[in-house]
Amino acid sequence: xxxxxxxxxxxxxxxxxxxxxxxxxxxxxxxxxxxxxxxxxxxxxxxxxxxxxxxxxxxxxxxxxxxxxxxxxxxxxxxxxxxxxxxxxxxxxxxxxxxxxxxxxxxxxxxxxx
Amino acid sequence: xxxxxxxxxxxxxxxxxxxxxxxxxxxxxxxxxxxxxxxxxxxxxxxxxxxxxxxxxxxxxxxxxxxxxxxxxxxxxxxxxxxxxxxxxxxxxxxxxxxxxxxxxxxxxxx
Numbered sequence: 001x002x003x004x005x006x007x008x009x010x011x012x013x014x015x016x017x018x019x020x021x022x023x024x025x026x027x028x029x030x031x032x033x034x035x036x037x038x039x040x041x042x043x044x045x046x047x048x049x050x051x052x053x054x055x056x057x058x059x060x061x062x063x064x065x066x067x068x069x070x071x072x073x074x075x076x077x078x079x080x081x082x083x084x085x086x087x088x089x090x091x092x093x094x095x096x097x098x099x100x101x102x103x104x105x106x107x108x109x110x111x112x113x114x
Numbered sequence: 115x116x117x118x119x120x121x122x123x124x125x126x127x128x129x130x131x132x133x134x135x136x137x138x139x140x141x142x143x144x145x146x147x148x149x150x151x152x153x154x155x156x157x158x159x160x161x162x163x164x165x166x167x168x169x170x171x172x173x174x175x176x177x178x179x180x181x182x183x184x185x186x187x188x189x190x191x192x193x194x195x196x197x198x199x200x201x202x203x204x205x206x207x208x209x210x211x212x213x214x215x216x217x218x219x220x221x222x223x224x225x
Contacts, residue, residue, distance in 0.1 A: 091158070100146075101148075
């Protein structure tokens with residue numbers, strides 16, 4: 001398996017624009033997590049899914065952020081409208097239901113909002 | 115709530131020096147403990163883990179022992195290499211579905 005795949009790797013956008021980040025989890029993994037990494041706050045869990053269903057979105061910072069998982073092999077994190085303070089690295093991670101002791105991370109999307 | 119307190123960085127060491135990165139935790143119940151490593155431009159990778167008290171996790175020359183009495187999980191390596199330069203994250207998991215990460219410690223090893 002190629003691992004968790006995220007796209008794009010880098011995104012630069014203007015304030016007010018819509019941004020969509022994409023993630024393909026490892027095949028067979030039932031859990032998918034979205035994290036945000038910033039210098040100030042470190043790694044924060046935004047939302048996670050189990051079998052495509054959002055379970056806990058309490059980490060989503062505000063209504064401008066939304067996440068979907070239409071099927072087991074694809075998830076999106078959308079920011080609309082984007083703001084400069086959303087600039088961060090966004091990671092997607094997945095893990096199987098039979099082993100809750102390791103999460104597999106993608107390479108991340110570096111988002112810059114100018 | 116559950117949390118991880120990790121030694122502030124950055125840490126700069128000469129090659130072959132001894133490494134310790136401190137990590138303490140606060141948790142209800144009996145968490146599993148982890149060290150993840152992030153190399154430049156990459157996502158996090160699991161380095162080692164321990165799921166119960168007194169367990170020792172080890173990998174690539176790194177070790178950490180789950181100490182319930184001191185609520186600690188310090189990372190150690192006897193002789194670091196330049197290739198160990200990375201950011202190291204201590205993390206805990208209580209329940210099935212969330213990892214709480216420390217703030218990360220950047221390690222730079224110079225030849």
